Structure formats: C-alpha cells, structure tokens
Amino acid sequence: MAYNNLIFTADDDEDDRLLLQQAFQQQSPGCQLVFFADGDELLSALTNTPPHELPRLIILDLNMPRMSGFEVLKRLKAHPRLRVIPVVIMTTSSRPEDISLSYQSGSSSFVTKPASYDRLLELVQITRQYWFETVTVYSEF
Amino acid sequence: MTPVFSSPTLPLADVFNASPNGVILLQPIWHVDGTVVDFAFTFINDRAFSKSGLLKGWQAGTTLLDWYAGKGRVGLFDQYVAVFQTGQSIHFSDYQPDEDEWYELTAARVGDQLMITFHDVTQANRALRLMQHQRDLLQTMLDTSPAGIVLYEAIRNDEGQIVDFRYVLTNPTNARVTNQSVAEMTGQLLSVVSPTAFYGDFLQVLVSVTETGVPRQFTFPFEGEGIRGWFESTFVRQADGVLFTFLDITALKDSEQQQELQARLLQTVVDVSQTGISLYRAVRESLPGEEVGSIQDFQVVLSNQQAQQNWGLPAEQSGNLTALGTQPDEPDPSSVLDRFVRVVETGRPETWETRSPVDGRWHKVLVAKADDGVVVASVDITESHLYQQRLEDANAALNRLNEKLQRFSAVASHDLQEPLRKVKFYGDMLLHEYAPTLTEEGVILLKTMREAAERMQRLIDNLLFYARLDAGLADAKPVDLQELVGQVIGDLSLNVQGAAIDVGPLPTVMGDRIQLGQLFQNLVNNALKYRRPDVSLRLQVRADRVTADELPQLLPQPTEPVSDGFWRIVMTDNGIGFEPRHAERIFQSFERLPGRTVGTGLGLAICKQVAENHGGFLTATGEPNQGATFTLYLPKATGEG
Structure with missing residues (x-):
C-alpha cells in the first residue's frame, strides 16, 4: 500500500491554520493538509474515513473550544484503528504540565508554536523530514 | 418437844430445849485399853431434832460412828475425841453435803460428856456467797469492759449543794485513758483527779444528772490532764451520784475526720477542676x-x-x-x-x-x-474547635486560591501568550517580507515594537516560572553547579564579552536543575544589567562550607537541624551596586530600585524562591558604585562530596 501525504490538523485559530498552510505550501508542497476547527470535527472525519485515506500524521492544538486537545488525544489513542496514527501536539503553551500530560496521553511529539515565520518554516521542514522521510510509520490500517 | 429419852440426871434438858441452837450431848464409849472408840448420843434437844435433815437416819441406840457411816462420811470423830481428851473446845463450820446446809458448831467437854451446840447458817451463807459472786461478776465486768466506767458519788455541802464528786469505783479502761491507776482514783475527788473536768462542762453534766435523774448520752471531745480524744458517753443517776460510762472513739473519730477532710479536699479539687x-x-x-x-x-x-x-x-x-x-x-x-x-x-x-x-x-x-x-x-474544646474550624476554613480558602492560581497559570500560558505570539509573529513577517517597502523610521518602530513584545514574553515566562516555584521541589537530583554555571555563562556568551568571569570550584548539590539554572542565569543577568558603563565587568563565583551555627543571624534558622551544614556560594561583581538599606527590598517581586527600568522585577524574587525551595537562603550586600555580592546558602546533603 502506498503512503499518502495526508496530514489532518485540528486548530481553532484561523490565523494559525493559514500560517501553517502557507508554511507547508512554501516548504513542503507535497504534503496535503486537511484542517478542522475543533476536535469533534476531526474525530468524526477520522472515524468516517476509509482506512486507505487515513492521514499519516495528525497535528493537534491543545486549547480548543468544546473538546480540549487532551480529550481528542485520549479518544484517538483509545480507538483501535486510529491509535496508530502519530500525533504531534502544536500549541502556544510551554507549561511543563501540558508537556508531560501530552506525552502521557500518547502524543508522539510536543511542539510550542514558533513566534516567527522563519522558525515556523524550520519546524515544517523538520516535521516533514522526520515523519515522512525518516521514520517508518505503521501503514496496515 | 419431847426428848428422845428423859435424863433425870440432867435437869437442864428443859433449858437446852428452849435454846435456839441445836444441842447434842455425846457420851464416850470406852475400850478396855482406855481409849474412846465411839460416842453414844445421850441428848438431842428439840432444836436439833427440828433439823430433820441433819439427823436423818438416826435411831435410838445409833452411835456417832454408826450415824456417820449411815451418812457415808468420815465426820468429826477425831476432833471430838481430841476435844474430850484435851478439854479444849473447838469452834468450826461444817457443811452437810446431803442437805446442802452449813452449820456453825461448837464442841466442848462438859463433865464426862461432849456437848455439841450448833446453829444453821445456811441461809446467811448463801446470801453471802451470792453477794460474793455478784461482786466477782461486777469486778470482772469492770476489769474487762472496753468501756471506761466511773461511779461518782456526790459530795454536798451543809446546804445540800453538790460541791464535788468522789470516785466510788472505776475500772482499768478508765485508768488507761486517764493514765492514772484505779487505786489512785478510787475514793478521790473529781476536783483532784481531773481539774479540767471539774472546772468544765463535765461537772455540770454530773450535777444535772444527779439532780434531775434524767440520763444523758452524747459524744464529746476532751482535752486536759494529758488526755486528748473523743468520747461517746452515758451518764445515769446512781444513788446520790452518777454512773458514767464511756467509749474512747478517738481513733474512729480521727479516721472519720480524716475521711471527711479527704472527701472535702477531693470535692474541692473536683469542683475547681475545669474538667x-x-x-x-x-x-x-x-x-x-x-x-x-x-x-x-x-x-x-x-x-x-x-x-x-x-x-x-x-x-x-x-x-x-x-x-x-x-x-x-x-x-x-x-x-x-x-x-x-x-x-x-x-x-x-x-x-x-x-x-x-x-x-x-x-x-x-x-x-x-x-x-x-x-x-x-x-x-x-470550643476554642480549639473554633480554631480548628477557622484553620479548615482558611485551608479551604487557600486551596481555592491555589486552584485559581493554577487556572490562572493555565490561562496565562495560553491566552496571554497567544496574542503576544501573534504580535511577534506578524511583526517578524513584516520585517522580513516588507522591510524594503518601509521607511527607515518604520523599521525602527517595528523593531521597537518587537523588542517590547520580547520583554512582554520574558515577563510572562518569568511570571509563569515564578508561579510554578510555589510548588517547591518535586524531585531533587544531584546538580553539578560548576557545570551548570558554566552552561549559563556559555548561553550568555554574546553578552559577557569583555567581562572577566572567574568561577571557582563549585560543588554538586541536590536540587532541581532547571530552578537552579534559572537562579544563576538571573544572577549573572543581573550582574550584566547593572554593570558600570565605564568599567569592565568582573564577576567572581566562589564556594565554601559553613556550619549551621555560622549562618548570618538575620536569616531564619532552619526548622530542621542540618547536620552537614551549608554550602556558601558567593557571587561578587564590580557593578553599580546598591544602597545597603535596599538589601531586602531587591528580592521583592515587581520591586525595582529607583532609576532601574530594565528587567521584569521578578528575577531576584525567583532567585530567592529557588533558594528557599532548596532549603537554603539568598542574601545580598552592596555599596553604590562598588558592586554587589549575592550569597547563596544551600544545605549540604548527606553523602555529598
């Protein structure tokens, strides 16, 4: 089965969604980003997606209305099919509590949102290189 | 009364018969060898006959020995013979067991006969013996009675008034109580034996009982003549006097009083008790x-x-x-x-x-x-209960406050940072992508805005760090301070150019690496910030050991004994220093000394809190334009090198 280049992203901040989209287009145009404004949307989309169309990576904000990123993460990791998808937490917070709880809840990586566009480009590059080129992710959904 | 046989030779028969005494005449019966072997009765008067018991079994012709034999007794034969032979009359008492009768007898020789005269003293004897018996009984009672007994007889003057009492009799118990013998007291006057009693109420009681005949009974204490005690007594009139009996209940009374005293004492103790x-x-x-x-x-x-x-x-x-x-x-x-x-x-x-x-x-x-x-x-326990209640209330309030702080920290770390990050982010984009279209002044404004945003970011970071410090030390691990301070200075390498920094050998301590790193970073930053513009910075860090006793007096002493003492880490700079009177103030959050606008106002507060989190202290001394010295005390953990 061939790998797709899908990344599902849940973030309630429209600015951040646009910046991330722009950075990926500029830095890693091969990646296809699908944006959701909150966790609910993300989860329902994921559960309704056929296996071969599931994303290779999920980028998840923590601070979202209705359902927090932690709750989304917990549900993802409790789901028999979705649990294998790596989740990168990307949030404004750098609180130690948030970092440790994220990893405890099963996130694969924790990233604090950069404060400059250059840093964002850097981050997009690293993310793509790592998750799409370096590591082998589980693909038998 | 007719004599058993008439005795013409004895004209006195009539006289004898008239006698109130019994009279018996005995005629000796001689043996051939001239000894008296028996007596024959020659005369028995009416009186003797009337004692039928005495002459029971006697018949005419009965000799004295026959008579005795009939009565089964040895009798007085030998004495009679002796009287007859010596002519010496005898007088004696004779007891007749059969009849239980007593007789007073006189035996005397009268011519060639023996005359026995007797009279019955049985009645008199009985009365005497009864009296004797009663006297013995009384004496025994007196001698053995546990009660003291005194029989007083009133002594009256010519007018018949009682003036004194005489001890008619008393007993050993009284003697024991009064320490005088029975003999000493008997017959004596009350005024002599016990003046205290005589001149006290006791005499009045005796007089009243004697005069009225009304018995008295009461318990009284007595003290005098070496006696001290309590007596339970009875006074009863006896003839012209009083029979006084008493029991010495001093011991009983004492123990009673003792018990009463103790009971009262106990009651007092119990009553004054707050319990x-x-x-x-x-x-x-x-x-x-x-x-x-x-x-x-x-x-x-x-x-x-x-x-x-x-x-x-x-x-x-x-x-x-x-x-x-x-x-x-x-x-x-x-x-x-x-x-x-x-x-x-x-x-x-x-x-x-x-x-x-x-x-x-x-x-x-x-x-x-x-x-x-x-x-x-x-x-x-109302007070402590209220206190407990207040404490619990305060604790609950504190917990609520802590929760609020935690929530604030969570909110601040996101909601405060989020817009700031955007300001920085778009400012950065502006600078990078639109700088060519901006005037020089526009670029400067933009840079100033970005710097302000950076300061704000530092302030938020510091605030969050400071807020988290309240949680204390979660997990202490060995931290090599030499390495840590080296890293801090390395991170600041651009800023410390031209400065002479001398870090002496520093120890490894138990602590939180991040917190300690922040502490040293803040201290070094402080030295950099407040360097004198015209003098190149000299910064020296040294460490030595001190015992707990050597801690500065001003510092709060450690609550738990720190047996291994402290590390003293002293950081000295040659910067602008500060007024010594501000030594305390510089550690307060959001305090900045006059004229100093750089910084968040939290740096040294964080340092102080980190030191305290590690069970240590941070002090500062300074002189304006001479430099500042920060001294950090960290407890030396057991087993450290």
Missing part, C-alpha cells in the same frame, strides 16, 4: 437470685460544678440518665445510654466530641468504666 466530672451507677433490671440483670439506666452518683454547668446535671445527686434528657449528649440521649452500656460491658473507654445543648459549647467527652458504672470527664 466536668460526673459519676454514674448502672441501674440494672432486678432478677431473682444471683443473676445480674441487664442495664436499664444510669443514675447520677456524683458530679462537680463544671459538669452541672456544662450538662445541666442536678446539684443534688439524683436522677437517671434517661430522665435528664438534655445530657450528656444531644441529639439522642439513648445513644449516650448505649455508649455507657458498652463501656460498662467491654471495660473499654470511649471518647467523642459533642456540643452541649445546655451551654452550647463543644466538649470532648471521655467515658471510662468505674465499678458497676461509668465516670464521665468532659473538657471544653
């Missing part, structure tokens, strides 16, 4: 025989004033637990009954806290088994 004390006796169902019935109630036996006040116990000791209703526990007296029963049956004390419906105050109640009942002690 309410009450004693209850179990009231049991009465069952036939030896069986012990179940407890149905408790009766108040004793309670002190405090218990009466606290629980409304009645002052007079009566009333049952259930009847008292209000006590000693609300809301349900039966639960108290159950507790009491349990304590009596198991013997295990119980304790609880409750509010008295009587005084409305909180009490700690302790109930313990005492005999077949319970003793209840209650202490007013």
